[in-house]
Amino acid sequence: MTRGLTIALLLGLLVVPCANAARDAAPVRADIEVRIDPETRELTGRGAWTVPPGESLAISLDDRFDVLRLKVDGRPPSAVTQRDGRRQWRLARSDAATRRVEIEWRGRLDPLEADLDHRQVLRHVGPVTAPRGTFLPGAAQWHPVFVGRPLQYTLRVDIPQSQRAIVAGDLASDSNTDGRRLQTYRFEQPDPAIDLMAGPYRVTERKFTGADNRKITLRALLHEDVADLGASYLDATERYLRLYERWIGPYPYGSFSIVSSPTPTGFGMPTLTYLGIDVLRLPFIRDTSLGHEVLHNWWGNGVYPDYATGNWSEGLTTFMADHAYREQAGPAVARELRLAWLRDLAALDAGQDQPLREFTSRTHGSDQVVGYHKAAMLFVMLRDTIGDETFDQGLRRFWSEHRGSIASWEDLRTAFERASQRDLAGFFAQWLNRAGAPNLRLESAQAVRDADQWRVDFTLGQDRPAYQLRVPVAVDAGSGQQVHWVDFDRERATFGLRSAQPPRSITLDPDARLLRRLAPGEAPPILRSAMLDPTTVTVLTGAEEAGAALARRVVEHPLQLRSPEAPLPAAPLLLVGLERDVNRYLARHGLPLRPAELSATPDRPTAWVWTATRTTGETVTIVSARDAAALAALGRPLPHYGRQSWLVFAGGTATARGTWPSRPQSVRLDR
Numbered sequence: 001m002t003r004g005l006t007i008a009l010l011l012g013l014l015v016v017p018c019a020n021a022a023r024d025a026a027p028v029r030a031d032i033e034v035r036i037d038p039e040t041r042e043l044t045g046r047g048a049w050t051v052p053p054g055e056s057l058a059i060s061l062d063d064r065f066d067v068l069r070l071k072v073d074g075r076p077p078s079a080v081t082q083r084d085g086r087r088q089w090r091l092a093r094s095d096a097a098t099r100r101v102e103i104e105w106r107g108r109l110d111p112l113e114a115d116l117d118h119r120q121v122l123r124h125v126g127p128v129t130a131p132r133g134t135f136l137p138g139a140a141q142w143h144p145v146f147v148g149r150p151l152q153y154t155l156r157v158d159i160p161q162s163q164r165a166i167v168a169g170d171l172a173s174d175s176n177t178d179g180r181r182l183q184t185y186r187f188e189q190p191d192p193a194i195d196l197m198a199g200p201y202r203v204t205e206r207k208f209t210g211a212d213n214r215k216i217t218l219r220a221l222l223h224e225d226v227a228d229l230g231a232s233y234l235d236a237t238e239r240y241l242r243l244y245e246r247w248i249g250p251y252p253y254g255s256f257s258i259v260s261s262p263t264p265t266g267f268g269m270p271t272l273t274y275l276g277i278d279v280l281r282l283p284f285i286r287d288t289s290l291g292h293e294v295l296h297n298w299w300g301n302g303v304y305p306d307y308a309t310g311n312w313s314e315g316l317t318t319f320m321a322d323h324a325y326r327e328q329a330g331p332a333v334a335r336e337l338r339l340a341w342l343r344d345l346a347a348l349d350a351g352q353d354q355p356l357r358e359f360t361s362r363t364h365g366s367d368q369v370v371g372y373h374k375a376a377m378l379f380v381m382l383r384d385t386i387g388d389e390t391f392d393q394g395l396r397r398f399w400s401e402h403r404g405s406i407a408s409w410e411d412l413r414t415a416f417e418r419a420s421q422r423d424l425a426g427f428f429a430q431w432l433n434r435a436g437a438p439n440l441r442l443e444s445a446q447a448v449r450d451a452d453q454w455r456v457d458f459t460l461g462q463d464r465p466a467y468q469l470r471v472p473v474a475v476d477a478g479s480g481q482q483v484h485w486v487d488f489d490r491e492r493a494t495f496g497l498r499s500a501q502p503p504r505s506i507t508l509d510p511d512a513r514l515l516r517r518l519a520p521g522e523a524p525p526i527l528r529s530a531m532l533d534p535t536t537v538t539v540l541t542g543a544e545e546a547g548a549a550l551a552r553r554v555v556e557h558p559l560q561l562r563s564p565e566a567p568l569p570a571a572p573l574l575l576v577g578l579e580r581d582v583n584r585y586l587a588r589h590g591l592p593l594r595p596a597e598l599s600a601t602p603d604r605p606t607a608w609v610w611t612a613t614r615t616t617g618e619t620v621t622i623v624s625a626r627d628a629a630a631l632a633a634l635g636r637p638l639p640h641y642g643r644q645s646w647l648v649f650a651g652g653t654a655t656a657r658g659t660w661p662s663r664p665q666s667v668r669l670d671r
């Protein structure tokens, strides 16, 4: 199993890190049969693994299973060890011979609980089953795993006839006998373990002719409730396949499937994506997240990131999916997305803003900001530096040279260096190895009459040690903005730009094309600051029990509670309570009351959430509700709205929301 989805980002869904260490080792070949009974939750399996000669290795299996038979070349193996609830058998080194390992096992799976919310799903990594759905993640070791070795497999699944199973790979056969269904899958691309899903699916299927004339099978395996969405999901899949085959190269697999899950999951694996039923109903999943997952078959599941030296695949996928779709919708739409990323970055506390190279997979919101958005900005800046066409040549070169193997940030750099004939070592080093981001300032500017023309002199500043930057500045001379790029690699420098018309203003990075920490005025406060900043102090005032429960769901760190009677803390503040008590607290401390934007809503509001910046610079986040029930109703939705500055709720539904406007750094030029 690999990455979490864009929806995971938007909805805060389940993401499981990928066990990738084994990719480059010689694979074992597995021939496995497994029988699953969702009613009784019994699983029985047997298989034969062919292990190439070489070093010693371990076989591991979750200890919920009884091992009925284990033979290595016909003999019982050496000692069993126990580790983290898993049994391990050690196999001694064998330089000469290929070994054959036979195992039979049986055990009981966990019951599937469909009413879990996303954080509960995140904690449960065991294999689960029910007639409504079965999910056996490879990481749960429901089948014997050869530690450190990937596997190529043939897997036969025996399930009730009303069900269908799916794993990564191509469906080789599908037949029914005596009320049971037998399905055989084959997958030749070495994978660390098998993720298996099953359910009472209705299948929509079609063939797609790939760029290299291969027939690719597209399937939607959906629960009855959402089966009518199958055709539109396959239409969208075709569009994405065409886009990325043209952009990168032929789709590397023989099939792609969209599979529904009764729990609110969001998973991407090679050749398929596994999405919650309710998630599939959201229109933006088809328009954005699905494309992101399709693209992961190239980046992440086609070329694998080198987790030891950093995961580039989320950033590149976010750039070529989420950001690319916004660019297709128009430059202003793409700018909004980049600004949102930069606002998220500004909401991080300095300690959380890690170097990009240290990102491996997402476990916290702050990892998402670094691993997805900072990395996507790196690709925005790289393309601005070397040009669109050269950038695309570099991508195609990277794909053709590394397809099916592990690649690092250095491999990416090399591909772009060859395509552009430029040394990009400095560029990659500063964006990958440095924590944080440049603090860029437009310190001063003036218009100067220069013969029959005008000149704009302006000074840029940044903190030490200076980044090497190409900085866009826009001069407005009445006939629209004209963007100029200047090279800036010191702590301070003055530049001059010519203008035929009398200039009116100059603006720093107006389209948010640079990865940088927005200045306080540029970055309006958003809910995410309170969610992520560990220094946030929480004050509860009125309905304290419901308030504390809500605060615990929203804040990613242990709560730092303070009494409402205590003085105002010199730290970011999260204030949660009932309307009357909240207003009293705000008035007593001279904090701004509820802004007008939040009152202009026709529905019957039950709660208001907003952010503000104190005159001393700290952020205040306020949750004000009519009663305890209204506070409790925010528990599910509120964690998903980290990007917003304010919201109005009627029960659990957000009826209005918004972000306070950002003000770019701009200087009016007096004439």
Ligand SMILES: [Zn+2]
Pocket (backbone or CB within 6 Å): 003, 004, 005, 006, 292, 296, 314, 317
């Ligand atoms: Zn992703």
